[in-house]
Each structure stands twice: as structure tokens, then as C-alpha cells.
Amino acid sequence: TQLLEQSPQFLSIQEGENLTVYCNSSSVFSSLQWYRQEPGEGPVLLVTVVTGGEVKKLKRLTFQFGDARKDSSLHITAAQPGDTGLYLCAAFLQGGYTGANSKLTFGKGITLSVRP
Amino acid sequence: GAVVSQHPSRVICKSGTSVKIECRSLDFQATTMFWYRQFPKKSLMLMATSNEGSKATYEQGVEKDKFLINHASLTLSTLTVTSAHPEDSSFYICSASDGHRGITGELFFGEGSRLTVL
Numbered sequence: 001t002q003l004l005e006q007s008p009q010f011l012s013i014q015e016g017e018n019l020t021v022y023c024n025s026s027s028v029f030s031s032l033q034w035y036r037q038e039p040g041e042g043p044v045l046l047v048t049v050v051t052g053g054e055v056k057k058l059k060r061l062t063f064q065f066g067d068a069r070k071d072s073s074l075h076i077t078a079a080q081p082g083d084t085g086l087y088l089c090a091a092f093l094q095g096g097y098t099g100a101n102s103k104l105t106f107g108k109g110i111t112l113s114v115r116p
Numbered sequence: 117g118a119v120v121s122q123h124p125s126r127v128i129c130k131s132g133t134s135v136k137i138e139c140r141s142l143d144f145q146a147t148t149m150f151w152y153r154q155f156p157k158k159s160l161m162l163m164a165t166s167n168e169g170s171k172a173t174y175e176q177g178v179e180k181d182k183f184l185i186n187h188a189s190l191t192l193s194t195l196t197v198t199s200a201h202p203e204d205s206s207f208y209i210c211s212a213s214d215g216h217r218g219i220t221g222e223l224f225f226g227e228g229s230r231l232t233v234l
Contacts, residue, residue, distance in 0.1 A: 040125075040207075040228065041227055042120075042211075042226050042227050043160070043225050044225070045223075048222070086157070088159060088160070101148055101167070102213075103150070103165065104211075104223055105162070106159045107159060108158065109158070109159050111157060
């Protein structure tokens with residue numbers, strides 16, 4: 001059973017379009033993270049959301065944490081080819097982050113392709 | 117942000133040989149390092165948790181004799197794939213934490229190491 005469900009799995013859009021992708025779970029999280037990974041590289045942290053209902057913006061990327069802290073969305077405005085990559089949501093299970101040994105669990109990821 | 121570096125970034129080896137991958141935290145002391153495996157277009161699967169000076173903790177289904185992990189210092193952890201087989205071909209990624217990331221936690225990831233076993 002996948003704890004973090006991400007959708008859609010694959011998305012191919014034209015440059016300039018807007019998009020929203022999702023990370024859903026039946027579990028409540030103390031925080032949730034979004035990463036972007038480019039081919040052949042490690043994931044890079046984009047944002048951490050902590051408070052239910054929280055909205056964080058990173059240039060053209062808008063992240064929202066659900067009110068119940070069970071889900072999150074990522075909205076990209078006017079997508080550009082440079083946004084192409086694998087978007088991963090991740091969370092610390094079993095009570096959240098409690099220290100260095102806390103294990104981060106990832107969703108399956110959303111592969112985004114932005115065509116010029 | 118903190119820097120984690122992996123070496124080598126790519127390695128090709130013959131079946132039956134062993135390969136060592138290094139993970140270094142360059143500007144902080146990593147009390148804990150994690151090793152992940154990633155198949156093409158798939159998510160990261162945690163293999164093991166590596167603590168400095170103690171034995172690694174392996175996730176269910178990961179063979180500890182196959183994937184040897186050594187965390188000999190606060191800045192270096194190594195993953196050795198022993199007697200490699202083609203099915204071990206994958207992208208291996210490490211991450212590190214210094215344990216001082218508040219309630220949200222932040223892990224820093226290496227660039228990954230692509231292993232191809234012929």
C-alpha cells in the first residue's frame with residue numbers, strides 16, 4: 001500500500017500552461033515536503049509545509065497543505081521547459097520528524113514534461 | 117544549503133565484482149545518512165539508515181550482506197554492492213542529516229550514483 005499517492009503520474013503540457021498536481025494520503029502528517037528531481041541527479045527540496053491550510057509560494061510554484069494535513073497540492077503557473085522533472089512529495093512517518101533517524105517516505109512521483 | 121556529494125556518479129562493472137559508492141557531507145557533520153535506490157521513473161526506496169559508529173539498519177527485504185554499509189566518520193558513509201548482478205543495476209542516492217533541523221526535518225541529497233552491471 002502506497003502511503004503517499006501522487007497524481008497524475010505523468011503530465012505533458014505546452015509551455016505557458018498552468019497545472020496542478022496532488023499528493024494525497026489517509027494519514028495525518030506533521031509536515032510534508034516537495035522535491036524536484038532532474039534526470040541523473042538527486043532530489044532537491046522545494047518546500048516544507050507544516051500548518052494545515054498553509055500556502056507557500058516559490059516563484060511560479062504554489063504549494064498548499066490541506067486543512068486536515070493529509071494532502072497537498074502543487075500549482076505551477078505558466079510552466080516553462082525548465083520545470084520539467086520528477087516531482088516527489090515526502091513525509092516523515094510514525095509521528096513526524098523526531099530527529100536524525102527519522103525516515104522520509106516518498107510518493108511515487110509525478111513526471112512532468114513541459115514542451116517548448 | 118548543505119552539500120552532500122556522491123562518488124562515483126557513474127560506474128559500470130562486470131557481474132560478480134563489488135562496487136563501492138561514497139557519500140560525503142562536505143560542510144556539516146552527518147550523524148545519520150540514508151541510502152536509497154531508485155529505478156527508472158520510479159520513486160526513491162529507502163534501503164538502510166546509516167549511523168556513525170554503529171551498524172546500519174536495513175529496511176525489510178534489503179540484504180545486508182549484499183549491500184554493505186559503513187559509516188566510519190561523521191562525514192562519510194559508503195555503500196558496497198557485493199558480487200553485483202545485472203539486477204543490481206540502479207540509481208543509488210544517499211541523503212544526510214545533522215539532526216538539527218527543528219520539527220520539520222531537512223535532508224540533503226547527493227547527486228546519485230548510476231550503477232550498471234554487465
